[in-house]
Amino acid sequence: MGKMNRILLASILSALPFTLAQSGSNILNFIDPLIGTVNGGHVFPGATLPFAMAKAVADVNGEDQGGFASDNSNITGFSHMHDSGTGGSPSLGNFPLFPQAGCSDDLLDNCVFAKDTRAIPRINGTVEAHPGYFAVSLASNIHAEMTTTNHTALYRFTFPKTPVEANATLSPLILADLSDLPNSRINGSIFVDDTTGRISGSGTFSPSFGIGSYTAYFCADFAGGAVRDTGVFMNNRAGSEPKNLTVVQDGINNSPEILPAGAWTRFHAPGNSSNQILARVGVSFISVDQACSNAETEIPDFDFDAVHTAAQQAWTDSLGVIDVTPGQGVNSSLQTVFWSGVYRSALSPQDYTGENPLWNSTEPYYDSYYCIWDSFRSIHSLITIVDPVSQVRMMRSLVDIYRHEGWLPDCRMSLCKGFTQGGSNADIILTDTYLKIKSISDGMDWDTTYAALLTDAEDEPKNWAVEGRGGLTSWKNLHYIPTDDYDPYGVGPFTRSISRTVEYAYDDFCIAEMAQALGHTADAQKYLERSKYWRFVGAA
Numbered sequence: 001m002g003k004m005n006r007i008l009l010a011s012i013l014s015a016l017p018f019t020l021a022q023s024g025s026n027i028l029n030f031i032d033p034l035i036g037t038v039n040g041g042h043v044f045p046g047a048t049l050p051f052a053m054a055k056a057v058a059d060v061n062g063e064d065q066g067g068f069a070s071d072n073s074n075i076t077g078f079s080h081m082h083d084s085g086t087g088g089s090p091s092l093g094n095f096p097l098f099p100q101a102g103c104s105d106d107l108l109d110n111c112v113f114a115k116d117t118r119a120i121p122r123i124n125g126t127v128e129a130h131p132g133y134f135a136v137s138l139a140s141n142i143h144a145e146m147t148t149t150n151h152t153a154l155y156r157f158t159f160p161k162t163p164v165e166a167n168a169t170l171s172p173l174i175l176a177d178l179s180d181l182p183n184s185r186i187n188g189s190i191f192v193d194d195t196t197g198r199i200s201g202s203g204t205f206s207p208s209f210g211i212g213s214y215t216a217y218f219c220a221d222f223a224g225g226a227v228r229d230t231g232v233f234m235n236n237r238a239g240s241e242p243k244n245l246t247v248v249q250d251g252i253n254n255s256p257e258i259l260p261a262g263a264w265t266r267f268h269a270p271g272n273s274s275n276q277i278l279a280r281v282g283v284s285f286i287s288v289d290q291a292c293s294n295a296e297t298e299i300p301d302f303d304f305d306a307v308h309t310a311a312q313q314a315w316t317d318s319l320g321v322i323d324v325t326p327g328q329g330v331n332s333s334l335q336t337v338f339w340s341g342v343y344r345s346a347l348s349p350q351d352y353t354g355e356n357p358l359w360n361s362t363e364p365y366y367d368s369y370y371c372i373w374d375s376f377r378s379i380h381s382l383i384t385i386v387d388p389v390s391q392v393r394m395m396r397s398l399v400d401i402y403r404h405e406g407w408l409p410d411c412r413m414s415l416c417k418g419f420t421q422g423g424s425n426a427d428i429i430l431t432d433t434y435l436k437i438k439s440i441s442d443g444m445d446w447d448t449t450y451a452a453l454l455t456d457a458e459d460e461p462k463n464w465a466v467e468g469r470g471g472l473t474s475w476k477n478l479h480y481i482p483t484d485d486y487d488p489y490g491v492g493p494f495t496r497s498i499s500r501t502v503e504y505a506y507d508d509f510c511i512a513e514m515a516q517a518l519g520h521t522a523d524a525q526k527y528l529e530r531s532k533y534w535r536f537v538g539a540a
């Protein structure tokens, strides 16, 4: 793919005010993941690999869709999966870890457990964010660093020799919380192994901008300190018995006030002078066993620096298909904006292949299509050109979702159907992929793709709030979507009549292009006609 990318890019970049040549690992110096972490930017600034499921960062109170914000908010923990750029409710952020250097007076109950009581300020000026790496110091003088592989986060906590907690000597306690960023837990269970300190568990949560629920699993192992004792917590109380905890939906403490619950492992002071404890957290949507085996396979030896180096290499390889030599008048901040934007276009969709509990398939499974009504004209246009291998895997996954759920998504997250915004814009990215990179689209089933497009264009789903298009009868007969549309054929938000009209027209134009290329000339003519219906807006 490299050769083709370079050819395509040379022609694109020659239109930009650059001449070609900035490349290799040098690129990473121009990436600032913290851009967009103020004023509601909602971006994920933490450690991850291109399009990977594991995304580790410090989570904060308040402005927290991407987990972290560059403001004065307090840190509630460190979690292992995130989305980037969600505008509405936060998502993911499941099973955060939270470290404490010691409990005041060495009494377990003097440690803090619940999210609202443990939230702690950061030390100003300590945040460091680079591709594959994130670090911050807590006001408790604990320095937290993190890096990731595809399904595993690796944290390195450096503890102070003397804890800030009163009358405490160094005896680090790390808890894992059965919560997520939106506090959407429906139920969950957790188990701590008294011998190894391993904490594992599962929880059922709600997606941020869709319907249904999803279940996630995690498996946390530790290195660097001998296990002193273990147990569970509920509210702000903890004990060393039992070792298991199950919380069901209790009918009182429903979202957003879920009951604080989780497990903890306490260590003797780390055995060497660096005062470090490493925490390795594998995640899965299949089972606890798979979360553990993901972690054991991907990070067998807790080698933080090796995982970090591999992550940097993955980003260098991914972004290295682009070369830039700054021309005159191109200062370093403009280059930072450019490379940081390219970097950010490779965070989502996320590769959950092998982690889809909904159906068994040999096709790739990607999730976090946030949301196709935006991404069709932004990141996917770029991914198609700079990383066609990933684009094709994402498109195969969309078609497989159609195969198993009957419809292409307009948005999808956390294994759930996301809400539509009016159009069926997967039609656009599938057509774009066909027209631009069909010759290298190994594994695409274009006949099924075309059938999926026709389903969007012809069949109204019962719930067009989450798939397909509403008002199709009006579209076919009146040639526009009226306000107050008479549509007894399905349910959805009966609003946006103008934008739906314009979007259906563009979606149908794309279907016409695909039909033409596939040799379905009658269809091509039909959808080309329908693509002109936007002209009926305002023609009362």
Ligand SMILES: *[C@@H]1O[C@H](CO)[C@@H](O)[C@H](O)[C@H]1NC(C)=O
Residues within 6 Å of the ligand: 061, 072, 073, 074, 119, 120, 121
């Ligand atoms: C952060 O936590 C500190 C105490 O640890 C508290 O004094 C402060 O009000 C909190 N800040 C916010 C924004 O909640």
Ligand SMILES: *[C@@H]1O[C@H](CO)[C@@H](O)[C@H](O)[C@H]1NC(C)=O
Residues within 6 Å of the ligand: 071, 072, 124
């Ligand atoms: C840290 O910076 C914030 C502004 O981002 C400021 O409000 C806060 O007072 C600072 N905290 C300390 C301890 O200096």
Ligand SMILES: *[C@@H]1O[C@H](CO)[C@@H](O)[C@H](O)[C@H]1NC(C)=O
Residues within 6 Å of the ligand: 050, 051, 052, 150, 351
């Ligand atoms: C991580 O996943 C990507 C596909 O999303 C794959 O290309 C890559 O090889 C994986 N990395 C490892 C170390 O398995």
Ligand SMILES: *[C@@H]1O[C@H](CO)[C@@H](O)[C@H](O)[C@H]1NC(C)=O
Residues within 6 Å of the ligand: 104, 105, 166, 167
């Ligand atoms: C610390 O220990 C001293 C001596 O035992 C005691 O007087 C004091 O109350 C303790 N402080 C706290 C905050 O627990």
Ligand SMILES: *[C@@H]1O[C@H](CO)[C@@H](O)[C@H](O)[C@H]1NC(C)=O
Residues within 6 Å of the ligand: 186, 187, 188, 204, 213, 246, 248
């Ligand atoms: C948790 O909730 C999910 C979804 O409602 C349900 O399928 C599952 O059985 C529940 N598990 C427990 C342990 O209650």
Ligand SMILES: *[C@@H]1O[C@H](CO)[C@@H](O)[C@H](O)[C@H]1NC(C)=O
Residues within 6 Å of the ligand: 223, 224, 272, 273, 274, 275, 276, 277, 278
């Ligand atoms: C101390 O232990 C940590 C965690 O296992 C390890 O990363 C570090 O290299 C060790 N430091 C020394 C000086 O041995």
Ligand SMILES: *[C@@H]1O[C@H](CO)[C@@H](O)[C@H](O)[C@H]1NC(C)=O
Residues within 6 Å of the ligand: 190, 191, 243, 244
């Ligand atoms: C606790 O959880 C572990 C791991 O899931 C399981 O093997 C064990 O049976 C559980 N014990 C109890 C008492 O529920």
Ligand SMILES: *[C@@H]1O[C@H](CO)[C@@H](O)[C@H](O)[C@H]1NC(C)=O
Residues within 6 Å of the ligand: 329, 331, 332, 333, 334
């Ligand atoms: C860099 O160049 C851009 C575009 O010309 C300009 O807006 C910006 O102020 C410059 N930044 C610096 C630090 O000079």
Ligand SMILES: *[C@@H]1O[C@H](CO)[C@@H](O)[C@H](O)[C@H]1NC(C)=O
Residues within 6 Å of the ligand: 357, 358, 359, 360
């Ligand atoms: C997929 O296959 C596995 C292994 O055969 C099985 O345990 C699982 O239930 C299957 N999942 C679905 C959704 O059919």
